[in-house]
Amino acid sequence: MIGNILHFKTAVALVLLGLLTLLAGIGQKTVWAPPATVTAVAPAGGTAAPLTVIEGKLRTLHGGTVKITVKGEGNFMLASGRPDDVDAWVGKTAHNTVTGVSDDGKALQLAHADGEAAAPSPAGSDLWVTTENANGELNYSWTPPADGDWSLLLAADGTKPAPSSISMTFPNDTSTPWAIPLMVLGGLLILAGAALLLLKPKGGATDDDESAGTGGPRQGSVFARRARAQAVARAKTRNAGGAQAPEGAAGTGRAENRVAPAAARRAAGAAVALLTAAAVAGTGVAAQAGQAPSPAPSGSSAAAKGAGTPVLLDAQFRRILEQVAGAVDAGDAAKDAAKLAPRVAGSELDVRTQNYKIRSQVGSYEPRMPVRSTKLLTTVVSNKREWPRSVMAVTQGDGNVVPQLLTLVQASPRENYKLVGATPLQPGTTFPGINRGGTETLAPSDKSGLLYSGEEALAGLGDRLSSADSAFKDKLAEGQSSPYIADTLAYQNDVVSSGANGTFAFSHKVVPENTVVFRTADGGALVLGRLNFAFDGTPKNSGDKLTIGDDAAALAGGKDTSTGMVLNFAESVAVYVPPAGSKDPMKLVAATRGLVGAKFK
Structure with missing residues (x-):
């Protein structure tokens, strides 16, 4: 009787525990759910x-x-x-x-x-x-x-x-990793309790059974029936052989009968333990699956400073280029250099400022090539994150007979990019391949992996433009693909030939602070920079005069001089330098010049 009561209480406890666990799981999904x-x-x-x-x-x-x-x-x-x-x-x-x-x-x-x-x-x-x-x-x-x-x-x-x-x-992390496992565990505990109720014993020995002996009307459990059968067998043996049964043999039925409720409880307990273990194992798996993966830690700001991060995105570049083109258009239309100042500097500001001054007096003087942003052929962006920063664009819009290289420089963080050079490509020239996702920029003196450093390349070009017999004659490609060199040498030769009463000297010197070097995809480099082209003339004899053109006269304040004169041109150039070990010559990719000064001695 006591075994049946314990059996019933255990089953009820399991059901109640299962209900509480199930409600706890449901609560995590409802009333206790975290905010979104x-x-x-x-x-x-x-x-x-x-x-x-x-x-x-x-x-x-x-x-x-x-x-x-x-x-x-x-x-x-x-x-x-x-x-x-x-x-x-x-x-x-x-x-x-x-x-x-x-x-x-x-x-x-x-x-x-x-x-x-x-x-x-x-x-x-x-x-x-x-x-x-x-x-x-x-x-x-x-x-x-x-x-x-x-x-x-x-x-x-x-x-x-x-x-x-x-x-x-x-x-917010709205995951509830224990909700489903708790609901599963609660359901299993309820099932275990219900199963324990169904596993209750069919019957058990009572005091009446024990007093009735082997002949009582109540049969008892299987264990009791087996005990009574054994007792009968021993009695027959005793009657037949006169042997006396061991003391207490008649009570065997009662002892074995008492084992039945305990065995049933142990069997039910084992079943509950197995179900609970399975539920706990399932809980661990469910909890693990329910956990949201931790977000990847963000990189430090130093990652953005590393190589491979371009200084501009495409959207930034296009916005900047539009503002540059707009400032140049405004300045060109009004012939007002003040309108250029927010977005133009360096050689380009010098050339356009003087161009406006000359055109205000000489209507036939050719204007500077317009700057366009509408037809962007390619961009070159540095991944050097220190200042000054340099970028380049190749564009060809209305008024651009050939594509032109636009070089922009940001001098410091609080300054914006400014156009420092607008240089038309040489006819027949192929623009070298450069990684658009961000490329290395080199110091002008850096020769690593190159046939020549940037400053050596520009100095070689300057020497080649100054003398027909330059040592760089075979080291710098010229001819139909690069007519600028031939045209410059021809111009200088014509001045000397036609100026019988003067002595003339020409020089093309590098302006170091304007040099920018971009690494190309083949390991070479594209060098952009400025040369100062000086044209110096002095009369041969006392009383001889030299005459300058209308464009120079607008800057010098007169056309004739008996003391001599100096004309200054700003040359914007771009030279391709092959990688180290190459047998190919350097190539002049782009070049132009503009008059920026004229004075009498």
């Missing part, structure tokens, strides 16, 4: 600063898109750029940095850096890939514009404090 998002807010009362940086690691803190809400007074902007670009633009300016999230996920962690109280407005910088402008409030979904690391810069105008009300909403 979690929002962290910047603490109030921090130190004000004109700039705020949001580190790129926050974008990858959780999987999915991060949403940022910024509130502030008046106009402000949020710009996206490479971490090293953002850091370089911030420089020594005082700023706050959003570095992470508190342990409870409710607060953004801010770090303040002291520095200069103001900075130029970051609006319009070429460093930013995307820019969001707002007034009062901005809701921004942070998605990367390309592979790699990205940071954000928040600012008003560089002088006012940046907005301090910032909140970031992250996708």
Whole structure:
């Protein structure tokens, strides 16, 4: 009787435990389910600063898109750029940095850096890939514009404090890895309890059975029947042989009968243990499968500084090129060099400035070739992330008889790219292949892997242009593919032949600070730079005069001189240098010149 009660209680306990476990699993999916998002807010009362940086690691803190809400007074902007670009633009300016999230996920962690109280407005910088402008409030979904690391810069105008009300909403980990396993385990426990109820004994010995002996009307369990049969057999043996049965033999039936409930309970317990073990094993597998993979850790900002990361994306390059072309168009149309200043510098600014001055006095003087962005043939982008940075484009639009190389340079982080050279390709020239995904730029003196360094190549070209008998005559390809060399030598020879009353000297000298060297796909290099072409004339005899053309006269202030004159031209050139070990000569890829100065001695 006691065994039956324990049997029943165990089964009921299993069912109740199963129900509780099942409800716990269901609760994890419903009332206890985690929220879909979690929002962290910047603490109030921090130190004000004109700039705020949001580190790129926050974008990858959780999987999915991060949403940022910024509130502030008046106009402000949020710009996206490479971490090293953002850091370089911030420089020594005082700023706050959003570095992470508190342990409870409710607060953004801010770090303040002291520095200069103001900075130029970051609006319009070429460093930013995307820019969001707002007034009062901005809701921004942070998605990367390309592979790699990205940071954000928040600012008003560089002088006012940046907005301090910032909140970031992250996708939350809504996985409940124990929900399904708990529901499975609960169901198994309920089944185990039900099975235990069905496994209860069919009957058991009672005091009445024991008093009835072998002849009682109640048969008892199988064990009891076997015991009674054995007792009968022993009695027959005793009667037949006179042997006396061992004391206590008659009680064997009762002992074996008491074993029955315990055996049944042990069998049921073993079944429950097997079911529980199976449930626990299933729980481990389910929990493991239910766990979301941890997000890959974001790379440090140093990764963006490494080789292989181009300084511009295609979208940036096209935007910059359009602004450059627009500035040149405005300057050319008005013959006003001031309109060039935001986007033109170096040789190109010198040549166009003087071109405008000459054309204002000499209507027939040929204008400079226009700069176009509409037909972009190729781009060359450096992966050298230090400044100055150089990029190049090959374009051919309206007014471009041949394609031209446009060389742009960014002198420092807070300056924009400016056009320093617009050089038409030589007829019949094939532009060398250069990796568009970002290529190496070399120092002008670096000869590694090259037949000549950049400065040697330009110096060789200068010597070749100065003398028909130059030592570089066989080292630099010329002829139909490069008519510039032949035309320059012919021009100089004509001046000498026609100027019987003068002595003339010509020189083509490299301007080192204008030299840019890009590595080509075949291991060679494309060298772009400027030569100063000086044309010096002196009368042979006292009283002799030299006459200059109308274009030079517009700059010199007169046409005739008896003391001598000096004309200066800026030559924009590009030379291909073969890789080391090659037997091929260098090739002049592009060249042009423009008058930038004329004076009397």
